[in-house]
Amino acid sequence: MATGTLLILCLVLLSIGWSCRGLSLVQSDLDAFVGFSKSVGLPGQPRWRHPCATAGVRCSRNRIVKIELDSMHLKGFIPPCIGGLTELRVLSLANNNLSSKLPPEIADCRKLEVLNLRHNRISGETKEEKTTIVPRLPPRRHRLAEEKINSTGPSINIAPKSSPQSGNRTRNSTAAVAPASPRTTPKKKHKKRSATKWVAGFVGGALTGILSGLLVSLLFRMAKNIIRGRRKLSGIEIFSPMIKRAEDLEFLEREDGVASLEIVGRGGCGEKIISTPAQDVVDLSEEDSKLLGKRMRQIRSEIQTVGHIRHRNLLPLLAHVARPDCHYLVYEYMKNGSLQDFLNEVSAGRRELEWAARHRIACGIAAGLEYLHLHHSPRIIHRDLKPANVLLDDDLVARITDFGLAKGLPEANTHMTTSNVVGTLGFIAPEYHQTLKFTVKCDIYSFGVLLAVLVVGKLPSDAFFQSTEELSMVKWLRNVMGSPDPSRAINATLLGNGYEDQMLLLLKIACFCTVDDPKERPNSKEVRTMLEQVKH
Known part of the structure; x- marks a missing residue:
């Protein structure tokens, strides 16, 4: 029975026919x-x-x-x-x-x-x-319209019956309403009176709209000034109601504000808690000052964009504290740490991560990636998706972090390997080395590697892959999945629980995401759909 189920589920991802x-x-x-x-x-x-x-x-x-x-x-x-x-x-x-x-x-x-x-x-x-x-057709808000082909070509429209006062129509469509009954021609005096009323109504409406706009603009500016006043122009910008008072973050503006704090992690955008001695102040040329000012404005703009992003699977930015020498980004603390930390604890035998939780984490990461790629404007490319940049909350819900900031930060602070490479070795798409351009399909490749890590239980940098003939996690996975015994790719701690078929399906999705041709990789919505159909 299990073999038959495995064959059917594998055909779903191997042939992927419409019927399946x-x-x-x-x-x-x-x-x-x-x-x-x-x-x-x-x-x-x-x-x-x-x-x-x-x-x-x-x-x-x-x-x-x-x-x-x-x-x-x-x-x-x-x-x-x-x-x-x-x-x-x-x-x-x-x-x-x-x-x-x-x-x-x-x-x-x-x-x-x-x-x-x-x-x-x-x-x-x-x-x-x-x-x-x-x-x-039911009496709903239908709209059927088309351009006329020629002077005799019909133009049709289905629309709700309009009241005598609602006469707005598009240029290329006409409302399909019953013809009005014949009426006598109104008198000239009545025409003048109607025209006067129309002009008066138009002028009155225009004045009302202008006054309303001015009032809303004034109230908006007043509210903005009040918020700035509360922050005392200190450079502290709060994005979440979790932080009640700006005074709670004022210690970050002092030179020794974080000297006693512990560094709990490092990422592509900097250390999670960092303490560096004050650098000597040097005089900048006028050109350097302009360049620095432009970079600071760019960073602030990107931080503002990230600060307003809200999604269940994205770690929200709570506040931003700007200083002349650095920027402090305040996030909610995740006590379960990163996915990489959690997997390391599992490998050491100190914690457990069952298959249902791993599948739920994979679906959560895919949902967050779909929001960044398809549902946020402007579109955001992560550029360094990996287990270390996925945090886990108290319920082991995946929260993607370090997104949206790499583009605006100095090159030296955004690279994890060399000064010319974005991302992390083993997670970087092969086409990036030729083009040096990061696309959404590069993120999909990184996500495919991350899926493999969830099932294989090893990072691409693990010494195990250096001892294989392929010298690469992705190539090794392709060969194993094409072998008579693909279950060799599953981590030993996950075997014997009855979910091997589902794990193999997830590894096949990982292979789809890591094909060499980026055009053949699915987009984030398609990946999420496939993962959700792998029922645990």
């Missing part, structure tokens, strides 16, 4: 999406990519609820099988090259709220067809 990857979707949605993709000419996706991991597609409770493929150079037509997506709420295909007619089966999408087909070559329905489709 669609198990988490209702079959009708999967069939409808496959037919839709072929009909509209959706660019070819990797065979292992899950429909819900496709950019622009969103799923909820095993159903597709959103398809947003604007400006994707799609060609073809909207097929009748679109009606099979009965939970679809948003269908947006604007700015493509679709043609033919809108199928009547679209009315089967009874939960559809937004339908946007602007800038396509879809011809509108005839009057008879339109009357059969429109009444079948």
Whole structure:
């Protein structure tokens, strides 16, 4: 039974066919999406990519609820099988090259709220067809619009019935409302009176808006000045309510403020608690002063960005204390330390880390990475993802740290190996050595190595890999996973608990993330989706 289960689960990640990857979707949605993709000419996706991991597609409770493929150079037509997506709420295909007619089966999408087909070559329905489709759609906030092909080409729109006062319409669409009954032409006097009321209302509304804007701006400036006043212009910037008073951090502004504190760790952005003797002050040239000022402003800007990031799997920055010679970043203390520290304790036999906790940690790191890569603006690339930069809270929830700061700091303080290399040996993607450019796919490579560490129980720098023929953890893992006995890659302390199949699946995901060609690596959302499907 276990062998059969292993074979099925391995096929999920080896072949990654649509039929296997669609198990988490209702079959009708999967069939409808496959037919839709072929009909509209959706660019070819990797065979292992899950429909819900496709950019622009969103799923909820095993159903597709959103398809947003604007400006994707799609060609073809909207097929009748679109009606099979009965939970679809948003269908947006604007700015493509679709043609033919809108199928009547679209009315089967009874939960559809937004339908946007602007800038396509879809011809509108005839009057008879339109009357059969429109009444079948529920009275929601639908929007169906398209550019006219020529002067005789139809332009159609489905929208809520407007009240006489709400007459705003887009340039390329017309509201599908019942025609008004004939009325007599109003008198000239009535026209003048209406025009006067319209002008008065416009002027009054404009003045009200201007006054409201000025009031909000004034209140914002007053609040900002009050906050600055409370901080006494001391250079202390607080980002979290966990720190009640700025006075609690004033000791960091003194020369000997951290002299008695213990250094609990070091990372890519500096020591966790650092004490250095005061350096002699030297006179700077005007050019050096300008360069230093620019660098300081850049650092402050990046710290402000990081200070406002909030995610369950990212360690929040609580406060920032700026000094002429350094910057203090205040974080919440994690008593379980880093993932690397915890794994070292496990290797020494002093602690235990069961498989369920390791899987939960992997999913948490993937979720945090997805937020940095896809959901935060501007996008943030970590550049040094490794077990030492993942902290564990009291419940062993993963918290990524040291993110978002490496770009703005001096080169000498951001590198872990040499002055020209970003990151940590063993976790650096191979293409970085040729391009010296770090991308999101470099982060994915580092995450793949981290996944391997969770199961293998060894770091890439471990002496074990130096004694192998491959001389590399990643290459060694590829060979072992392709051998008749891939379970050799699993740490001995994890064997015999009944979860070997799931561990091998996680190692296969690690291999996907560390392929040599960065274009073949999955993105962070796809990685998180695959990890969540490995049930523990």
